[in-house]
Amino acid sequence: MALPLEEKMKYEQGDQGRSFGYKAAGANNVDEYGLNLDTVEFINVARDDALNRPKIIHREYPPPTEERMPAIKNFIQASDAINRSLMDIMSDRLGIPREILRAKHDPTKTTPSESRVIRNPPRPMSPEEIAIGSHTDFGSLSLLHNILGGLQVLVPGTQTWQYIKPLPGHAICNIGDSLAIYSGGVLRSNLHRVVPPPGEQGKYERWSLVYFLRPAFESVMEPLVQSPLVAEAVKKKPVDIGNVTAGEWFSRRIKNQRVANRTGPETWRASRGTEHIPTAA
Ligand SMILES: O=C(O)CCC(=O)C(=O)O
Numbered sequence: 001m002a003l004p005l006e007e008k009m010k011y012e013q014g015d016q017g018r019s020f021g022y023k024a025a026g027a028n029n030v031d032e033y034g035l036n037l038d039t040v041e042f043i044n045v046a047r048d049d050a051l052n053r054p055k056i057i058h059r060e061y062p063p064p065t066e067e068r069m070p071a072i073k074n075f076i077q078a079s080d081a082i083n084r085s086l087m088d089i090m091s092d093r094l095g096i097p098r099e100i101l102r103a104k105h106d107p108t109k110t111t112p113s114e115s116r117v118i119r120n121p122p123r124p125m126s127p128e129e130i131a132i133g134s135h136t137d138f139g140s141l142s143l144l145h146n147i148l149g150g151l152q153v154l155v156p157g158t159q160t161w162q163y164i165k166p167l168p169g170h171a172i173c174n175i176g177d178s179l180a181i182y183s184g185g186v187l188r189s190n191l192h193r194v195v196p197p198p199g200e201q202g203k204y205e206r207w208s209l210v211y212f213l214r215p216a217f218e219s220v221m222e223p224l225v226q227s228p229l230v231a232e233a234v235k236k237k238p239v240d241i242g243n244v245t246a247g248e249w250f251s252r253r254i255k256n257q258r259v260a261n262r263t264g265p266e267t268w269r270a271s272r273g274t275e276h277i278p279t280a281a
């Protein structure tokens, strides 16, 4: 992140619906009106790249990132293992045979899974400014570490954003769209956003670190009705997303949040996941 912007821009993720690489501040919309833009910059490293270096599976990253690839690989492997254990527990609780959800996340297939380091500059005077707009995560489970406040969630059925207070020694785990769909909506992909850290914390730079476990690109996103619980939920409230793969789902969402692709409010709407409340930007 300390490199000059023009150096980092050589590794920009682009407007084509891929997220690996650098994303500059202001590249994404934060609401459907297009009045404000995001204030964070981040670097996403593909699990496939980190685990297979020196081979390049998807792309190259800025030299300081490439130099730190052994540490990034450790972080991804440890986070991936934790997320997979949690997913097995969720399979058991939902009555989905573990093998089915594991196959959706087959570690030998290429995947949009990635790590992300996020930097938001100090924002002491901007309590209302949105750093990352309201969204659900794309994949199955996100394991998130932050030190300063600023992350907020909108609990389903409520109207007020609530801060998630970072606790030392704890990580935050988010369920994303693919688990919501696999579980037939029994699990919810929660809307969240990032605003400047509250009070005195606003004068500091905010950093966060995430690992997103996502299904393989080719995995079809569908309710896993082998589970009676999921089958019952879908009977009551069908999940109607068509025959879409995880790769197509992510690509649509990423592409339509880019300001360069915006044609009007419909672009933001097309970037939405399993939950969307227009007034909760
Ligand atoms: O920085 C945070 O606390 C949350 C980041 C986030 O929601 C994301 O990158 O998807």
Ligand SMILES: [Fe+2]
Pocket (backbone or CB within 6 Å): 135, 136, 137, 192
């Ligand atoms: Fe998120």
